[in-house]
Amino acid sequence: MKQFDVVIAGGAMAGMTLALALDTLSRSQLRIAVVEPFTVDHQAHPGFDSRSIALSFGTVEILKSLGLWEQIAPVATAIKHIHVSDRSHAGMTNIDHSDISVAALGYVVELADVGRIYQTQLEQRPSISLLCPDSVHEIERTASHNVVTLQSGDQLECRLLVAADGAISSCCQALGFELKQHDFDQVALIANIRCQQAHQGRAFERFTEQGPVALLPMSDDRMSLVWCLRPEVAERVLQLDDAAFLAELQQAFGWRLGQMTQVGQRASYPLLLRYRAQNISHRFAIVGNAAQTLHPIAGQGFNLGIRDVASLAEEVVQSLADVGRYQVLNAFSRRRQADRDTTIAMTSALVHIFSNDYLSLRIGRNLGLAMMDNVPSLKTPLLQRTLGLVAR
Numbered sequence: 001m002k003q004f005d006v007v008i009a010g011g012a013m014a015g016m017t018l019a020l021a022l023d024t025l026s027r028s029q030l031r032i033a034v035v036e037p038f039t040v041d042h043q044a045h046p047g048f049d050s051r052s053i054a055l056s057f058g059t060v061e062i063l064k065s066l067g068l069w070e071q072i073a074p075v076a077t078a079i080k081h082i083h084v085s086d087r088s089h090a091g092m093t094n095i096d097h098s099d100i101s102v103a104a105l106g107y108v109v110e111l112a113d114v115g116r117i118y119q120t121q122l123e124q125r126p127s128i129s130l131l132c133p134d135s136v137h138e139i140e141r142t143a144s145h146n147v148v149t150l151q152s153g154d155q156l157e158c159r160l161l162v163a164a165d166g167a168i169s170s171c172c173q174a175l176g177f178e179l180k181q182h183d184f185d186q187v188a189l190i191a192n193i194r195c196q197q198a199h200q201g202r203a204f205e206r207f208t209e210q211g212p213v214a215l216l217p218m219s220d221d222r223m224s225l226v227w228c229l230r231p232e233v234a235e236r237v238l239q240l241d242d243a244a245f246l247a248e249l250q251q252a253f254g255w256r257l258g259q260m261t262q263v264g265q266r267a268s269y270p271l272l273l274r275y276r277a278q279n280i281s282h283r284f285a286i287v288g289n290a291a292q293t294l295h296p297i298a299g300q301g302f303n304l305g306i307r308d309v310a311s312l313a314e315e316v317v318q319s320l321a322d323v324g325r326y327q328v329l330n331a332f333s334r335r336r337q338a339d340r341d342t343t344i345a346m347t348s349a350l351v352h353i354f355s356n357d358y359l360s361l362r363i364g365r366n367l368g369l370a371m372m373d374n375v376p377s378l379k380t381p382l383l384q385r386t387l388g389l390v391a392r
């Protein structure tokens with residue numbers, strides 16, 4: 001049986017960041033295993049697919065503190081300005097990096113790029129074993145350790161098992177964790193888009209009766225589209241040819257970037273809130289999407305997940321002799337509660353307020369957006385969470 005201090009189920013954004021964080025903060029004193037069914041370049045890798053995500057200012061600060069940003073920065077595109085508007089109505093708000101004296105409000109990265117960079121990093125760290133392709137099959141816990149049986153039949157003994165195995169999380173299922181779910185009745189449609197105008201670091205979020213449309217600036221003057229639609233509308237839009245798709249998108253988004261000229265391959269994701277209130281149990285902790293999977297409306301998913309990762313790594317390295325002690329896990333869980341609850345509540349409220357066309361909500365949100373632009377004290381709490389400047 002192979003011995004480790006920490007076994008991490010899931011080698012995507014949360015799992016790989018955690019392995020690297022633990023290795024850095026412990027100065028390579030921990031033996032770490034990452035178990036992942038898909039190789040980084042596998043087409044079906046659910047964590048490193050064709051998505052682009054926005055990393056908040058706070059996330060970038062965490063990555064810098066872990067020595068990981070230097071490798072990611074060359075493939076990241078800065079967000080200098082965010083424009084939020086409501087389709088066909090006057091309400092809008094703008095946030096510029098100069099308003100708050102930062103170089104960028106956040107950065108956009110392609111997950112596939114980060115996957116390759118993380119893989120190289122992992123290979124350079126002798127204390128980390130990447131067990132791939134393989135997956136966690138069975139978990140047996142005793143007072144002093146866990147025995148994790150993999151699909152291949154290999155067995156790993158560890159002090160702490162961390163589930164970073166995504167929304168469904170077979171580890172959490174195996175251990176009987178309760179999962180709360182809410183179906184938003186929306187599908188996120190993603191694609192890369194080219195427009196007539198250069199993006200100049202501008203990101204856009206536009207609320208429509210169907211759901212929000214976000215366009216994020218990417219390398220090579222492309223825009224990354226996340227278009228949230230009712231499932232039946234998404235199904236129809238996915239079938240359109242490129243010209244018809246662009247025409248419909250143009251109508252929903254408007255002309256702020258001139259004519260939309262090209263669309264790349266499209267993919268879709270059903271949108272559900274998935275939440276496990278309890279994020280620890282005996283010699284077991286949960287991070288990232290396994291703990292909570294959010295609607296992408298405010299781009300908070302990994303930005304929240306990395307705060308799980310950083311807090312867990314900081315607590316674990318306080319107790320190198322036994323990284324799975326109850327005190328370690330309890331401290332982690334308590335640190336994470338307020339941030340998780342608030343971010344989930346804020347994200348879900350935004351979906352409900354902005355995906356409706358009830359007159360009262362429409363008037364309210366337009367007033368809200370207009371006021372936010374003029375009253376800094378209203379803008380501040382949302383802005384701080386958007387920037388990832390959150391206590392953890």
Ligand SMILES: Cc1cc2nc3c(=O)[nH]c(=O)nc-3n(C[C@H](O)[C@H](O)[C@H](O)COP(=O)(O)OP(=O)(O)OC[C@H]3O[C@@H](n4cnc5c(N)ncnc54)[C@H](O)[C@@H]3O)c2cc1C
Pocket residue numbers: 009010011012013014015035036037038045046047048051052053054055134135136137164165166167169170171188190226269287288289290296298299300301302303304305
């Ligand atoms: C359309 C869209 C746009 C988004 N935009 C943003 C954004 O702008 N900003 C942001 O911060 N977030 C965004 N997100 C969310 C973000 O992508 C996720 O929060 C993040 O990628 C989740 O990473 P994860 O590692 O926690 O989980 P996952 O990516 O789900 O990875 C889980 C991993 O576990 C592996 N696994 C599964 N079962 C097992 C097992 N039994 N044993 C071992 N391994 C297993 C899987 O193969 C997978 O690799 C967006 C999401 C969507 C859908």
